[in-house]
Amino acid sequence: MAYLTLSNGAIFEGRRIGAPVDRMGELVFSTGMAGYLETLTDPSYYGQIVTQSFPLIGNYGVIPEDFEGTPRLFGYIVRDLCDTPSNFRSAGKLNDFLLAHGIPGLCGVDTREIVRTVREEGVMNAMISDIPPADLSALRAFRVENAVASVTCCEKQVFPAIESKRFRVALMDYGVKRGIVRSLLNRRCEVTVWPAGTKAEQVLSDDPDGIVLSNGPGDPKENESCIAEIRKMLGIKPMMGICLGHQLIALSLGGDTVKLKYGHRGGNQPVKDLTTGRSFITSQNHGYAVVAESLRGIGQEAFVNLNDGSCEGMDYPDLQCFSVQFHPEACAGPRDTGFLFDRLIRMMGGKEHA
Numbered sequence: 001m002a003y004l005t006l007s008n009g010a011i012f013e014g015r016r017i018g019a020p021v022d023r024m025g026e027l028v029f030s031t032g033m034a035g036y037l038e039t040l041t042d043p044s045y046y047g048q049i050v051t052q053s054f055p056l057i058g059n060y061g062v063i064p065e066d067f068e069g070t071p072r073l074f075g076y077i078v079r080d081l082c083d084t085p086s087n088f089r090s091a092g093k094l095n096d097f098l099l100a101h102g103i104p105g106l107c108g109v110d111t112r113e114i115v116r117t118v119r120e121e122g123v124m125n126a127m128i129s130d131i132p133p134a135d136l137s138a139l140r141a142f143r144v145e146n147a148v149a150s151v152t153c154c155e156k157q158v159f160p161a162i163e164s165k166r167f168r169v170a171l172m173d174y175g176v177k178r179g180i181v182r183s184l185l186n187r188r189c190e191v192t193v194w195p196a197g198t199k200a201e202q203v204l205s206d207d208p209d210g211i212v213l214s215n216g217p218g219d220p221k222e223n224e225s226c227i228a229e230i231r232k233m234l235g236i237k238p239m240m241g242i243c244l245g246h247q248l249i250a251l252s253l254g255g256d257t258v259k260l261k262y263g264h265r266g267g268n269q270p271v272k273d274l275t276t277g278r279s280f281i282t283s284q285n286h287g288y289a290v291v292a293e294s295l296r297g298i299g300q301e302a303f304v305n306l307n308d309g310s311c312e313g314m315d316y317p318d319l320q321c322f323s324v325q326f327h328p329e330a331c332a333g334p335r336d337t338g339f340l341f342d343r344l345i346r347m348m349g350g351k352e353h354a
Contacts, residue, residue: 004049004077004106005132007125007140010117014106016130017081018098024142025049025074027126028287029115031266035283035332040076040097041067043151043175044243044285046217047144049075049126053115053266058082061090062097068177068331072151072217075128076105077114104128122261123287147218148226148244151175152196159191167348170194170208170237174216174226174244179331183341184212197225200232209348210238213245215327220247220257220288227252234319238347240340241323243286249323250314256294260310263287264325267333270306271313271326279306282326283333289325290314320347 004012006027029051030039036057039050050073057078062085076098085093098105106128118124125142133139152173159181166188171181174196184191194203196216203211211233223244231252233239241249247257264284272279292301292311303313303324313324327333328340 002106002128002130003132004109004114005127005129005136005139006117007136008117008121009136011132012106012109012114014077014109016104017078017095017107018076018105019102021102021104022127022129023049023074023104024125024127024139026142026144027051027114027118027124028263028265029053029118030285031268032332033267035267036094037063037066038068038332040073040103041069041071042177042285043069043072044215044217046072046147046151046175048073049077049128051077051111051114051118052079053111055079055111056082058094059085060087061085062092062094063087063089064091065089068179069175071101071103072175073103075126076103077109077111078105078107079109079111081107118262123263144218145222148174148196148216148223151217153193154195156195156198157193159185159193161188161190162186163188165190167209167345168192168207170203170206170211172196172198172203172211172213172245174214174223174248176214176216177327177329177331179327179329180212180214180242183329183338187341187345196223198229200229204233204236208237210240210344212344213239213241213248213323215243215245215285217244219259220244220251223248234321237320238344239319239321240344241321243325243327246314246323246325247288247290249316249321250290250295253295253298253316255298256291257288258291259288260308264305267330269326271303272306273303274301280336281334282337283330284326286325
């Protein structure tokens with residue numbers, strides 16, 4: 001047996017899965033009914049212990065083609081772990097995957113109670129261990145730090161366009177998901193992925209047709225150097241921000257961000273387009289939100305979350321820039337908002353994706 005100890009003192013007993021190590025992290029939950037592989041390999045989960053609210057996990061095994069990046073989460077909690085996956089694409093069992101990547105976890109725990117606790121009290125720290133800690137001071141003091149620096153690529157990478165090249169896009173890697181790269185390649189863009197610490201002058205000297213700021217983990221306000229470089233690029237090239245990229249654009253323009261009580265994570269998050277009134281179901285993974293009021297006179301709020309009214313997107317017409325809090329590439333999730341990549345294509349001078 002092993003235990004999940006929360007910083008509020010609650011203890012949940014379960015069975016060990018994955019790596020046999022003790023680890024602390026920020027406890028969050030994902031409401032996705034599918035897409036556990038994308039969750040496990042999304043770099044935005046760096047520093048976090050993820051609880052799956054859907055009870056059965058692992059039933060279609062491990063499919064490397066569906067990975068979104070290198071696993072960065074600190075722990076994994078499920079109700080029932082399937083040890084007999086059934087899928088023609090499966091290349092192995094989920095528990096073997098967790099073990100291979102050094103990710104500790106628990107199964108057989110009451111995930112509904114864990115989710116309810118986080119929803120009522122907010123995101124908190126937790127620890128997976130063989131024995132519950134007697135002193136909670138270290139657990140309560142834990143913080144996710146140096147998140148973007150821990151997940152970004154080490155050097156510039158260039159991905160050739162599928163079919164003939166129409167545009168060149170600079171993609172800033174703050175913890176990018178591969179689905180974003182694929183979405184751009186499928187629209188005949190050559191994609192140059194830059195490490196998060198790259199200077200604006202170097203990116204602009206490459207003369208891209210547009211710039212995309214990726215998703216990523218951690219508190220957006222900790223990325224002061226990235227914010228300073230984004231400020232230098234705004235208004236020079238068409239720009240699109242996704243998730244953390246959305247937050248960093250807001251901060252670079254003098255806006256503010258706040259930490260949400262328990263965040264939005266899963267493939268079933270509803271948002272409303274304030275221009276058309278239409279609602280979309282989106283894939284999300286974030287714990288912070290832009291304060292739209294802090295950008296009054298600078299940008300226009302474009303999308304809102306239909307559950308809690310938080311900002312889900314901003315438009316900056318004078319700067320050839322827009323950003324969204326959700327993931328238009330889906331992976332995993334609905335494809336409702338893939339048209340946002342087409343918007344970037346139009347801004348760069350092209351036509352929509354067929």
